[in-house]
Amino acid sequence: MVERINQHNKTTVILCTVNADGTPNSAPMTFIHAINDRTIRFALYCGGQTLKNIKSTGVLCFSLITEGNIALTIKGRGSIVKERMDASSDYSMVEITIDAVKSDRSVFTTVEQGIGIVVSEGSGEWTERVFQELESG
Numbered sequence: 781m782v783e784r785i786n787q788h789n790k791t792t793v794i795l796c797t798v799n800a801d802g803t804p805n806s807a808p809m810t811f812i813h814a815i816n817d818r819t820i821r822f823a824l825y826c827g828g829q830t831l832k833n834i835k836s837t838g839v840l841c842f843s844l845i846t847e848g849n850i851a852l853t854i855k856g857r858g859s860i861v862k863e864r865m866d867a868s869s870d871y872s873m874v875e876i877t878i879d880a881v882k883s884d885r886s887v888f889t890t891v892e893q894g895i896g897i898v899v900s901e902g903s904g905e906w907t908e909r910v911f912q913e914l915e916s917g
Contacts, residue, residue: 781854781881784846785814787915788911795822795842796826797833805829807841810897811871811907813914818878821861821914823871823875831872834858840876843884846894851884861917867909 785791796806811823824831824904834840841855855878862873869895887889 781844781849781852782817784848784850785812785844786818788813790842790897791846792897793842793844794895795830795840797830797840798837799829799833804832804840808895811909811910811914812868815875815915820856820876820878821917822858822874823836823865823868823876823877823910823914826864826870827874831860831874834861834874844854844894845884845891847892849885849891850894851886851891853882853884854878855880855882865910865913867913868906871910873914 791812792808792810792889793812794806795809796804799805806877807838809822813821838857840858844852856876858874858876860872861875863872865873
């Protein structure tokens with residue numbers, strides 16, 4: 781899992797939190813780095829609902845569906861490591877402590893690819909700085 785997550789700019793997960801009214805909130809996340817098999821860091825937009833929900837409850841899960849027949853749901857608790865990242869003050873760094881990992885693979889199908897992204901032209905240096913900061917903390 782760590783190796784797959786740390787394929788920067790190639791891994792997108794769906795991060796899910798719970799809104800104050802109890803309804804679900806989901807958002808695709810690309811700025812993700814695994815510190816180890818129990819700790820994941822995300823860069824989240826400061827003005828987003830996902831960050832507000834993590835600040836409020838800390839409860840979350842995310843789905844990792846990608847090539848190599850990987851389909852996982854990861855449950856955990858998130859906390860703010862940095863309110864404003866040095867690489868981009870519009871983003872906060874969130875650290876997730878993993879409580880449980882569940883396989884969602886089917887015996888009837890095989891996952892051949894996940895959600896693909898392409899880094900916008902001219903943003904390569906910026907995204908690299910964000911990933912470096914996620915790695916170093």
